[in-house]
Amino acid sequence: MTALVVALAVAVLLLAVLVAGLLRSHAEILKALHELGAGLELDRAEGPVDVTIDGVRRPRRSSSAETADAVSGQTLEGEAVALSLTTGTDTLLAFLSSGCTTCGAFWEAFAEQQVQVPGDARLVVVTKSLDEESASALAKRAPRHVPLVASSSAWEDFGVPGSPYFVYVDGTGRIVGEGSAATWPAVATLMGQAHADDAHRNGRLSREGRDDAALAAAGIRPGDASL
Amino acid sequence: MNLDHAGVRLALPTGWEARARLQPSNVPGRRGNLLLHAATIPLPAERGDFGSGVVEHLGPEDVFVSLFEYDAADAGKALFATKGLPVLRPSDFSTAHLQRTQLGRSGGQWFFQVAGRPFCLFVVLGSHSRRAAGAARATALLLRTTVKELA
Numbered sequence: 339m340t341a342l343v344v345a346l347a348v349a350v351l352l353l354a355v356l357v358a359g360l361l362r363s364h365a366e367i368l369k370a371l372h373e374l375g376a377g378l379e380l381d382r383a384e385g386p387v388d389v390t391i392d393g394v395r396r397p398r399r400s401s402s403a404e405t406a407d408a409v410s411g412q413t414l415e416g417e418a419v420a421l422s423l424t425t426g427t428d429t430l431l432a433f434l435s436s437g438c439t440t441c442g443a444f445w446e447a448f449a450e451q452q453v454q455v456p457g458d459a460r461l462v463v464v465t466k467s468l469d470e471e472s473a474s475a476l477a478k479r480a481p482r483h484v485p486l487v488a489s490s491s492a493w494e495d496f497g498v499p500g501s502p503y504f505v506y507v508d509g510t511g512r513i514v515g516e517g518s519a520a521t522w523p524a525v526a527t528l529m530g531q532a533h534a535d536d537a538h539r540n541g542r543l544s545r546e547g548r549d550d551a552a553l554a555a556a557g558i559r560p561g562d563a564s565l
Numbered sequence: 566m567n568l569d570h571a572g573v574r575l576a577l578p579t580g581w582e583a584r585a586r587l588q589p590s591n592v593p594g595r596r597g598n599l600l601l602h603a604a605t606i607p608l609p610a611e612r613g614d615f616g617s618g619v620v621e622h623l624g625p626e627d628v629f630v631s632l633f634e635y636d637a638a639d640a641g642k643a644l645f646a647t648k649g650l651p652v653l654r655p656s657d658f659s660t661a662h663l664q665r666t667q668l669g670r671s672g673g674q675w676f677f678q679v680a681g682r683p684f685c686l687f688v689v690l691g692s693h694s695r696r697a698a699g700a701a702r703a704t705a706l707l708l709r710t711t712v713k714e715l716a
């Protein structure tokens with residue numbers, strides 16, 4: 339009997355040591371991931387954050403409309419800009435910050451001369467306005483060949499919950515996908531999927547649907563006086 | 566969507582985009598002159614004052630507009646005697662009015678002053694044979710443009 343009790347006590351002790359070791363290694367893994375900047379910096383977002391990193395979200399905006407005409411703001415060179423999202427060219431809006439750890443991977447990826455953007459979309463980086471951002475820090479990170487617009491109002495218009503965040507807009511100003519991930523290849527995959535899904539849906543559009551799309555491309559929306 | 570810079574305000578029609586900046590001033594302390602570009606295609610960051618880098622990419626339906634401000638002291642010169650934003654007529658456009666002749670393109674240039682500020686307006690159309698539609702599209706932009714006097 340005594341031997342059984344001793345054996346059980348030893349077994350419990352060994353299990354306790356094993357559990358403690360597992361907990362410690364788990365904590366070390368989490369700490370290492372945090373130091374590497376993994377995870378989204380969405381903790382600064384106001385209100386609930388509805389972002390998935392393993393799929394493309396259903397397009398959503400702060401306003402009721404799911405279309406966007408333009409992004410207006412300022413460049414780092416002091417130029418006033420109003421970039422149209424309805425010129426017929428798809429646009430990928432990359433909402434980034436200079437101080438966000440996760441954004442670092444995107445600044446580096448965009449520094450490559452030939453950034454492969456899904457759907458051959460135009461890549462546009464959108465930061466907060468320069469009274470809320472560091473112009474010098476942005477100048478160090480932002481590649482010259484990628485358009486950058488500093489516009490806090492764009493962040494509000496698109497209901498951006500935090501950085502990094504991406505919105506794919508087709509050439510008629512229609513938002514076809516949005517969301518976030520920790521790396522550019524992951525974002526490119528998600529946005530490529532959104533673009534492909536949209537193309538697939540459009541491929542099955544009726545003639546009426548294609549006519550609507552053509553009218554939207556010409557700037558004529560439902561309720562337009564010319565109709 | 567509006568673009569408001571240095572006293573010039575554009576209410577951009579759908580499908581237009583614009584960029585505006587002040588050119589470096591020749592006189593220290595004086596405000597630089599405005600250079601404004603608008604187009605119906607995406608405007609690259611690097612482009613010439615009169616559209617090089619942009620007009621090469623215009624499609625037949627597209628339009629490029631450059632509004633180039635001169636020194637206020639030039640407003641008294643005969644070149645800028647016309648007052649108010651110009652009315653663009655299709656017959657004003659010519660394939661010979663381009664900085665560099667490009668097959669099928671068409672251009673027009675106007676000198677005028679608004680609110681005591683002298684300007685040159687340079688417009689390039691993607692297709693000379695479709696200049697009536699192009700001129701109307703450029704006019705739609707000018708009708709939504711206001712220029713204010715600056716100190």
